[in-house]
Amino acid sequence: MSVLTPAFTEVFESPDTFVLPDGSVYIAGQSGEERAHGYERLCRGAEDVIFWSLIDSSRSLAVLEADDGHKELRLRSARDMNLFVEEYRERVIWLDITGLPHAVWAPLVRALRRSPGKGKVVYFEPSGYRFSSEPTPRAIFDLSEKIEGIAPLPGFASLTTSSRVARLCVALLGFEGARLAYALESLQPQRQDILPVVGVPGFRLEFPFLSYWGNLSILRDSGAWKNVRMAPANCPFSVYALLSELQASAPTRSMQVLLVGTKPHALGAVLYCVDHPQAVELVYDFPDRRADRTSGIERVCVFNLDRFPTAVTG
Amino acid sequence: MTEIDRSLHKNIVSLFSGYRAEWLQSEIFDLFTEPDYFPQLTARHPVFLVGGRGTGKTTTLRCLSYEGQHNLRGALPLGPDSSRYCGVYYRVNTNRVAALWGDEVDERFWTRLFGHYFNLEMSEAVFECLGWLDEKVAGVGLLEKIDFSRFARSLGFSDDGGWTDLARQVEAAKMDFELKINSIADSPNFTNLSMQGAPIDALMKCILSCSHFRGVTFCFLIDEFENFLDYQQRIVNTLIKHCGSWYSFNVGVRELGVRETATLNAHERLNHPADYKRIDIAAELEPRFSRFAQQVCQRRLDRAFLESGSAPEIRSFFPGLELSTEAEKLGVAKHANQLSERISKSSVVREEIREWVFSLSPFEVFALSCTAESEAITLEEVCSKAKDKPAWWKTHLDNYGYAYLFHIRAGKRGLRKYYAGWEVFCGLAAGNIRYLIELVDRAIELHLRDGCDPRNSIDQKIQTKAAQLVGQKNLRELEGISIHGAKLTRLLLSLGRVFQVMAEDPLGHTPEVNQFFISDDGAISDSLRAEVETVLTAGVMNLALLRYPGSKLQEASDVRQYDYALHPIFSPFFGFSHRRKRKILLSSEDLMLCVKSPKDGVQSILKKQNRNRQSGIPEQMALFEEHL
Numbered sequence: 051m052s053v054l055t056p057a058f059t060e061v062f063e064s065p066d067t068f069v070l071p072d073g074s075v076y077i078a079g080q081s082g083e084e085r086a087h088g089y090e091r092l093c094r095g096a097e098d099v100i101f102w103s104l105i106d107s108s109r110s111l112a113v114l115e116a117d118d119g120h121k122e123l124r125l126r127s128a129r130d131m132n133l134f135v136e137e138y139r140e141r142v143i144w145l146d147i148t149g150l151p152h153a154v155w156a157p158l159v160r161a162l163r164r165s166p167g168k169g170k171v172v173y174f175e176p177s178g179y180r181f182s183s184e185p186t187p188r189a190i191f192d193l194s195e196k197i198e199g200i201a202p203l204p205g206f207a208s209l210t211t212s213s214r215v216a217r218l219c220v221a222l223l224g225f226e227g228a229r230l231a232y233a234l235e236s237l238q239p240q241r242q243d244i245l246p247v248v249g250v251p252g253f254r255l256e257f258p259f260l261s262y263w264g265n266l267s268i269l270r271d272s273g274a275w276k277n278v279r280m281a282p283a284n285c286p287f288s289v290y291a292l293l294s295e296l297q298a299s300a301p302t303r304s305m306q307v308l309l310v311g312t313k314p315h316a317l318g319a320v321l322y323c324v325d326h327p328q329a330v331e332l333v334y335d336f337p338d339r340r341a342d343r344t345s346g347i348e349r350v351c352v353f354n355l356d357r358f359p360t361a362v363t364g
Numbered sequence: 365m366t367e368i369d370r371s372l373h374k375n376i377v378s379l380f381s382g383y384r385a386e387w388l389q390s391e392i393f394d395l396f397t398e399p400d401y402f403p404q405l406t407a408r409h410p411v412f413l414v415g416g417r418g419t420g421k422t423t424t425l426r427c428l429s430y431e432g433q434h435n436l437r438g439a440l441p442l443g444p445d446s447s448r449y450c451g452v453y454y455r456v457n458t459n460r461v462a463a464l465w466g467d468e469v470d471e472r473f474w475t476r477l478f479g480h481y482f483n484l485e486m487s488e489a490v491f492e493c494l495g496w497l498d499e500k501v502a503g504v505g506l507l508e509k510i511d512f513s514r515f516a517r518s519l520g521f522s523d524d525g526g527w528t529d530l531a532r533q534v535e536a537a538k539m540d541f542e543l544k545i546n547s548i549a550d551s552p553n554f555t556n557l558s559m560q561g562a563p564i565d566a567l568m569k570c571i572l573s574c575s576h577f578r579g580v581t582f583c584f585l586i587d588e589f590e591n592f593l594d595y596q597q598r599i600v601n602t603l604i605k606h607c608g609s610w611y612s613f614n615v616g617v618r619e620l621g622v623r624e625t626a627t628l629n630a631h632e633r634l635n636h637p638a639d640y641k642r643i644d645i646a647a648e649l650e651p652r653f654s655r656f657a658q659q660v661c662q663r664r665l666d667r668a669f670l671e672s673g674s675a676p677e678i679r680s681f682f683p684g685l686e687l688s689t690e691a692e693k694l695g696v697a698k699h700a701n702q703l704s705e706r707i708s709k710s711s712v713v714r715e716e717i718r719e720w721v722f723s724l725s726p727f728e729v730f731a732l733s734c735t736a737e738s739e740a741i742t743l744e745e746v747c748s749k750a751k752d753k754p755a756w757w758k759t760h761l762d763n764y765g766y767a768y769l770f771h772i773r774a775g776k777r778g779l780r781k782y783y784a785g786w787e788v789f790c791g792l793a794a795g796n797i798r799y800l801i802e803l804v805d806r807a808i809e810l811h812l813r814d815g816c817d818p819r820n821s822i823d824q825k826i827q828t829k830a831a832q833l834v835g836q837k838n839l840r841e842l843e844g845i846s847i848h849g850a851k852l853t854r855l856l857l858s859l860g861r862v863f864q865v866m867a868e869d870p871l872g873h874t875p876e877v878n879q880f881f882i883s884d885d886g887a888i889s890d891s892l893r894a895e896v897e898t899v900l901t902a903g904v905m906n907l908a909l910l911r912y913p914g915s916k917l918q919e920a921s922d923v924r925q926y927d928y929a930l931h932p933i934f935s936p937f938f939g940f941s942h943r944r945k946r947k948i949l950l951s952s953e954d955l956m957l958c959v960k961s962p963k964d965g966v967q968s969i970l971k972k973q974n975r976n977r978q979s980g981i982p983e984q985m986a987l988f989e990e991h992l
Contacts, residue, residue, distance in 0.1 A: 110466050110549065126468055127549035197847045200458045207463030209481070209542040210535070231844025236458050267840060306459075333459050 058287050058358045062350040065091035065174070072097040075138045077114070077158065079104040079149035083176070083344050089146050092172070092350070100141070104150055109204060109336075112154045125153060125204035131161035135168060142356070146172040147313050152334055156203045156320045162355055163324045171353040173314055175253045175284060177346025197229065198336035200236045206323060208331035211304045217331070218296060218303055221246045221274075222289065222311035222319060225257075225264040229310040229335055234268065237306060237333065244274035247292065249283025249312055253348060257283065261311075281315065284351050287358065289318025297329050309334045314351065325360065372818050375668035380661075380805035393435035395667075396427045397660045401648045404641065406449045408581055410604050410613045412589075412622065412636075415645030416907040417845070418798025421616035422455075425585040428614065429453040430493055440500055442576045449581045451614070452489045456591040465593055468549045475628070477545070478596050479560030482603075483519070484538050486564045486584060490571070491531040510574045518563040520556040560628075561603050568610040582611040590621025590905070597624040601634040618905045619644075620923075646795035654790045657800045664801075676819060682807070683821050684785020687765055691727035693782065693824070694772045700726030703733050703743065712744050720751045727768075731761060734768045738871045766941065767867070767875030774868035775980055783831040783936040784824035791942050792831060792932045794910060799834070799933050806830035828936060832984045835937030848902035851959045855899060856908050858958035858965045859930055860938035864982065865966075865975055867940040873974070878940050879929040879947035881914055888952050896952045897923050899959055907931050912944075939982050948973060 062068040070076065070092045076099055078089045093099055102121070106113040112123045123130045135143065135158075143162060147155040155171075162169030202208065211217065219239035221230055223246050234244065246269060250258045258280075262269070269275040281288035296305060307323070307330055309316040316334075323330040379395075399420065405411050405428055413421050426432050428451040433439045441450035464478050498507050507527045516523035521533045537556075544552040571577050592600060604613045605627055625633045636642045649656055661678040669675035685693065707713055707721050721729060736746040750757035773780040783792065793800035807830035811822045839856055843849040863878050870876075882896060900923045903909035911926040932942035950969065958965030 108467075110468055124468070124549035126466065126545075126547055128547040129550045199462070199847050201462035202459055205546045207460070207542060207545050209460055209463065209545065210538045228844040228849060231841060232846070232849065235845045238455075267837070268844070271837070331459065 058354050059285060060352040060354065061284070062352070065347060065350050068092060068350055068352075069094075070096040070099060070144065071142065072099070073141055075100045075102070075141050075143045076146065077102045077104070077143065077150070078146035079151065079154065081149040081339070083149065084346055087149075089148075089172070100138070104154060107151055107154050109153055109201070123154075123157075125157050128161075128205070131157050131205075132164070134158075135161045135165045138168075143169050144172055145169060146174075147317065148172070148174045152309065152313075152316060153204050153336070156316075156332075157205045159317065159320050159355070160205060160324045163321060166356065166360065169355040171286075171317060171355060173284070173317075173351045173353070175348040175351065176344030177254075177348050197232065198338065200233065200333060200335055203320075203332055203334055206320070206332050208327070210328065211331065216240055216243055216303070218300065218305045219244045219308065220293065220296065220305050220319075221308040222315040223248050223261050223265055224311040225260050226310065226337075227265040227268055229337065230265050230308065231268045233308045233310060233333055233335055234272070237308075239306070241272050241274065242277075244272055245277045245279060245296070246274050247279050247281055247289065247311070247315065249315060250280040252283045253312075281318075283312045284314045284349075286314045286316075286318030286321060286353055289315050290322045293319065293322045293326075293330065297326070304329050304331065306331045306333050314353070317353065321355070321358070372668060372672040373812055375670075376665070376808055376818055377805075377812065379664040379668050380801060380808055392423060392426060393432055395660075395663055396423060396432075396436060397656065397663055398427075399424065399645075399649065399656060400652060401643050401645075402428075404643060405614050406581070406583075407641075408609070408612050410607065410615070410640040412615045412617055412640055412642045413645060414617055414619055414621075414642060416618055416796060416905070418796045418907070419645040419649075420797050421645065422587055425451070425587050425614065425616050426453055428583070428585055430496065434500070440497065441580045441582075442497070442501075442506070448579055449583065450493065451583045451585045452486075452493050453585045453587065454485065454489050455587040456589060458591045461592055461596055463545055464596070466548070471595055475595060475599060476557055476560075477554065479599055480554075480557045481538075481541060482596075482599065483558045483561070483563040484534055484541065487515075487519075487534050487567055488531070488538065489584070490567055490582075491527065491534060494527060494571075495531065506576055509576065510570055512567075512570050515563060515566040515570050518566040519558050560599065561606070564603070565608075565610060572610060584611065584613050585616070586613060587616040588621075589615045589617035590623075594624050597622065598626050598628055601625065602627040602629070605632065605634050605639050613640075615640075619911075620901050620905050649795050653793070653795050654787060657790055657793065657797060658786075660797060661801065661804055678804075679786040681821050682784065682786040682789060682804075682827060683824065684788055685782055685824055687769065688725045688727040690782050690824075691725075691730065691769060691772060694769065694780075696730045696772050697726045699733070699772065700729040703729050706743065707747065710744055713747065717744075717747050717751050721747055727765075728761070730772065731765060731768050734771060734871055735760060735764070738764075740872070764870070764875050766943070767870040770867040770939065770941070771870055777983065779825065779828060780868070780939055780982060781936075782824050782828050783942065784827040788942065789827070789831070792834075792935065794932050796907065796933070799838075802834050802837075803831060806834050831936035835934045836984065838933055839937060842906065842908055846902055846906045848899065849906075851899055852903055852906060852908045854962050855903065855955070855959050856930060856934060858962040858969075860934055860940070861962070861966050861981075861985075862969050862973075863930065863935075863940040864938040864985075865970055866973060869975055874946050876941040876943060876945035877948055877973075878932075878935070878943075878945060879912075879927050880950045881927045881947055882952055882955060883949050884951050884953075892952050892956065895956055895959075899955070900926075900928065903928070907933075937984055939984075 074096065076089060076093060080103060093101065100116060102114040102116050104112055105115045110125055112125060114121045114123065121134070123134060145155060145158055145162065159171065217239065219237060221244060223230060246265070248258050248261050252258045279292060281292055293305065293307070307319040309319060309332060319330070319332060323332050402424065413424065415421050427436060430441055430450050430452065433449065433451065441448065464474055464481060494507055510527065512527060512530055513523045516530060519537065521530060523530065544554060568582055572580065586600070589597070601624060607613060627634060634640065658678055665675045665678050704722065707718055732746050732750060733743055736743045739746065770781055789800060789803045792803060807822050807827050810826045810830050812818060814826065839853065842853045842856065846852065866873065866877050900909065904911050908931060909928045910931055911928050914925050914927045927947055929944055935942040954965060954969050957968055
């Protein structure tokens, strides 16, 4: 049973309280995280489910496997993505972003968004995060193993906005301050243009504080702490609304959105970028995630893209 | 605190806390101090401005831009009174240039695509400049006099609508290009790809053929050249090599950021000095850095004092310490008294020697004891030797005196060494103006926070604390400035700890060791060699390390043939000498051990340096204790 949720989102307290409808198409990725296997509990008891599992991926290609074959999706091919979605015109597609890399799910979200009435996004919240050290300013996160560097997500390159116009830099914060620092070092926004977004409420009560703590030095040194905004950590639509609001307040300015926080926040930014490609430049650092970075499964979020009206986008 | 003091306090904090060019906005021009090399940048010859983060590349390039020149001199790049120089600033955006790569097409095609994209980018930048100029000289119809047909043809554009229409066509072409790049795997038809450099040449010819612009030097100011991918550097190199007399390039790049000197022609390279002039900012400023830094800071201080009377001289804010005074502040008298007592009771010391010792400063007495231990002779012997051979003693003090300072409070709690004085701060910054302003900013902040008068000089203890905090902050920031940040942090922690232990235990050892070079007994694997090169290169590019040509330098491209020093900005945090002095040998394995397991790396190196005793971690390093 779903509990009180933001609009367009259903939150289930446990994977066992939700059963996938018969005839669904389910796309998920494999990872060492326990929550990335949450879909197995969702699919239990559902009939006629076509399950696509990501078995390999790069920046340009995703290889998916199902019971009756495999598929290669070129990530910078609108044609591949649209054909894949169109193939299941009569079914509902469930895209489980929990274990999928951003480079794979973002182009799929675009295809779903452009095929209204088709898509739902699933996300399993973790019970906790395992850090190599505590997320304090002194912690050493091993970036060299976790970050490949700033580059656009496939299909989301933004080449048109003039680099000379000062843009708003919206940073969707996570725990790893070094990732934010690296992104800001690369982009070099003006101090007053940095607008950090903290996930409040967090997946757990203490997470927003950890987020502040992890990003403390850069927030303090840049003075960006004064501009902090908040959006529920598991709500992409709140991020979408926030970006809409920011754009409305300064229509001539474009935004750079740093995806260094939760996946639902990143989903909100991706959706906004799909709807307003000229207004937003997505910035991602391609972290190489540790297999055991999270533990357990908390709640399941279902984001109903099919109900999220394009009219809201303005 | 009076109202004036409060306002002064606020002004000082605000003016010194903006030590990054991108944080200064329009103040960047007001606060700009022209470095001595500035005039070299306005010549027609391409220049590569090479320097680490914070050496002032962005500030300099932005001040060279048409907006900068207008702000600084009120100059417009046209007319008889113009500066005749028009700089067009362009920062290389990693997030964009990285889009132009992937395995969907081969490098040959990416080369064509990037060439076209760069044409559009430069054209857009020039049109923005023209638009700005048109506003400045409104009513003259300046741009209507330019015949853009040649440019329009080079991009397949129509030239019916004038320059504003052409600017719109450039924008539309970029949008079209973006769309195609985002679905490049669909093999979109990239029609009308322009020839590399052709539209830029054409645009420049069109503009410079107009009488208003005749004689103007157009220069593209390319900042953060290192962000280009390798093949893109080759393309831009080609443009720089062949830019001819119509326009030029000034390039801002980090040290080692030029990864490619090749051009698209397999037989030609971009050569210095034939094709460009290289200005190494740190080397260029080194002899005059103190004066330059003084000008930069004084300018800010003068502004802060605008409403509060005349500003004091910035140097006077930062009094230093003589060697013997510093030693006394560190508590050398306690050691000296014990030694004097021993001398006074010694039956083997001649009376004249005893009197001579009593006439010395406490620090010299302490130095005598250090020398005795170093040379494994008795205190009495060293006293006689020093008294009888004053020249030897003077040279010895010159060579070892500073190193002995680190020994006074070795292993003790609290402050173990002072880092104070304008020249010391300049030494810590090592030619990096951002570091210098950071040091000044932090010292002033602590001084004011202590409730001290903004007009008074800053206590040496506060200066030292500030220097430690700046070192700590930059160490912490290393994590986030590069994809190799965590490796660099661990390398610095390890080597910093090694040099700190060695500094505190100088007796019988080479003094003031703070550099290293890499040498291996036998052959090492290619992968280890590559790992070492990656770390050293990243260290230099991100100012964790400074490098100097080694004594056996044969091949400039071999990073292993250089000597390396931890950047002096980190020395107060760890507690070793900031002065560039002596080096130790490290094996590739030891270097990588420091990166992978700092504790083991530190132990291995110290053992080889015959330092078996490790003193406690200094208080300021306590946060990192678990890694050491």
